Amino acid sequence: KQEVTQIPAALSVPEGENLVLNCSFTDSAIYNLQWFRQDPGKGLTSLLLIQSSQREQTSGRLNASLDKSSGRSTLYIAASQPGDSATYLCAASTDSWGKLQFGAGTQVVVTP
Amino acid sequence: GAVVSQHPSWVICKSGTSVKIECRSLDFQATTMFWYRQFPKQSLMLMATSNEGSKATYEQGVEKDKFLINHASLTLSTLTVTSAHPEDSSFYICSARDPQLSYRDLGVTEAFFGQGTRLTVV
Numbered sequence: 001k002q003e004v005t006q007i008p009a010a011l012s013v014p015e016g017e018n019l020v021l022n023c024s025f026t027d028s029a030i031y032n033l034q035w036f037r038q039d040p041g042k043g044l045t046s047l048l049l050i051q052s053s054q055r056e057q058t059s060g061r062l063n064a065s066l067d068k069s070s071g072r073s074t075l076y077i078a079a080s081q082p083g084d085s086a087t088y089l090c091a092a093s094t095d096s097w098g099k100l101q102f103g104a105g106t107q108v109v110v111t112p
Numbered sequence: 113g114a115v116v117s118q119h120p121s122w123v124i125c126k127s128g129t130s131v132k133i134e135c136r137s138l139d140f141q142a143t144t145m146f147w148y149r150q151f152p153k154q155s156l157m158l159m160a161t162s163n164e165g166s167k168a169t170y171e172q173g174v175e176k177d178k179f180l181i182n183h184a185s186l187t188l189s190t191l192t193v194t195s196a197h198p199e200d201s202s203f204y205i206c207s208a209r210d211p212q213l214s215y216r217d218l219g220v221t222e223a224f225f226g227q228g229t230r231l232t233v234v
Contacts, residue, residue, distance in 0.1 A: 034222055043118075043205055043228040044156075089155065098209030098223040099146055104155040 002027045002094050006103035014111050019077035021106045023090035028068045031093040034100065035064050035075050038087045047088075048075070080110045114140045114210040118226025125196055125233055133191045133229045135162075135206035141186035142208035146223070147179075150203040162189040162206075196233040204229045 003026045013019060023033070032051045036044040048057045050066040050073065057064050061078040077084055087107045091100035115138040125131050135145055143164045148156040160181055161169040168181035178200075180192040189208075193200055205228040 032222070036225075041203075041230065044225045046222055046224070049222040091156075093223070098144070098207065099158065099161060100156075100207070100223055101158070102148075102156045 002030070002092055002101045004090060004092050004101050004103040006088075006090060006106050008106060009104065010107040010109075012109040012111065013080055015080060015082060017080055017110075019075075019080050019084070019108060019110075021075040021077075021088050021090075021108070023073040023075070023103055025071045025073075025092045025101075027092075027094075028071055030068065031096060033064075033066055033073050034091050034093065035062075035073075036089040036091065038089060038105070040087075044089070080108075082110050082112050084108060085110050114138075114208070114224045116142075116206065116208050116224045116226045118206055118229055120229060121227055122230040123232070125231070127197055127233055128195055130192055130194045131196055131231060133193075133204055133206075133231075135189045135191070135208070135226050137187045137208050137210070137224075140208075140210040142189075142210070143186060145183060145189040145206055145208040147181065147189075147191050148205050148207065150205065150228075156205065159191075159204075164189075193231065196231070198233045201231055201233045204231060 005024045007022045034049045035047040048064040050057045063076040066073045087105045089105045091102045117136045119134045145162040147159045150156045159174045162183040164183045170176045183189040207223040207225045
């Protein structure tokens with residue numbers, strides 16, 4: 001069974017620093033890997049999706065990499081802002097219909 | 113991107129009553145939808161896979177008689193929490209993938225999520 005782990009569980013940085021969030025998965029047979037943002041008490045906002053055949057995806061200040069062989073994905077957020085404070089979840093797609101296995105998330109606090 | 117709408121966004125009910133949560137794909141047809149549950153400070157756990165026109169597939173440990181799923185049309189799946197108890201209080205969220213979307217390499221497209229439903233059983 002696919003297991004997804006996120007490290008660290010929580011992270012606090014001053015504004016302007018770059019953020020590095022790690023995600024690891026046990027089964028490399030994934031269809032894709034998706035990064036989400038979740039604000040307290042809210043739903044999920046999709047940030048980036050990396051197909052299994054891709055190495056990375058970029059959107060604005062966000063960059064996500066994928067290394068299937070080592071079972072790792074990393075989300076980089078450049079020049080962090082207080083508005084980036086949220087919980088970030090990674091999820092591996094385990095079938096072609098979109099079933100996702102989630103990590104526990106990394107809670108990020110960016111201080112002004 | 114595709115839109116998935118979930119209703120209600122929050123609900124409070126008394127113990128012993130039933131609550132229905134709706135999940136709609138607004139601009140695409142979804143033969144498959146997924147229902148997740150999230151307890152406070154925890155991640156999302158898949159409860160079941162909802163299949164249009166057939167029975168749902170439940171994950172291990174999820175009571176199918178308690179969490180009734182109906183996927184009667186290509187745009188609507190419902191989750192009914194029957195005889196709710198306080199321990200059923202949680203955040204429930206659905207997702208679906210637009211099967212018509214595809215990438216050049218025929219990769220699996222992203223899953224779109226509803227806004228979630230905060231259920232509180234008192």
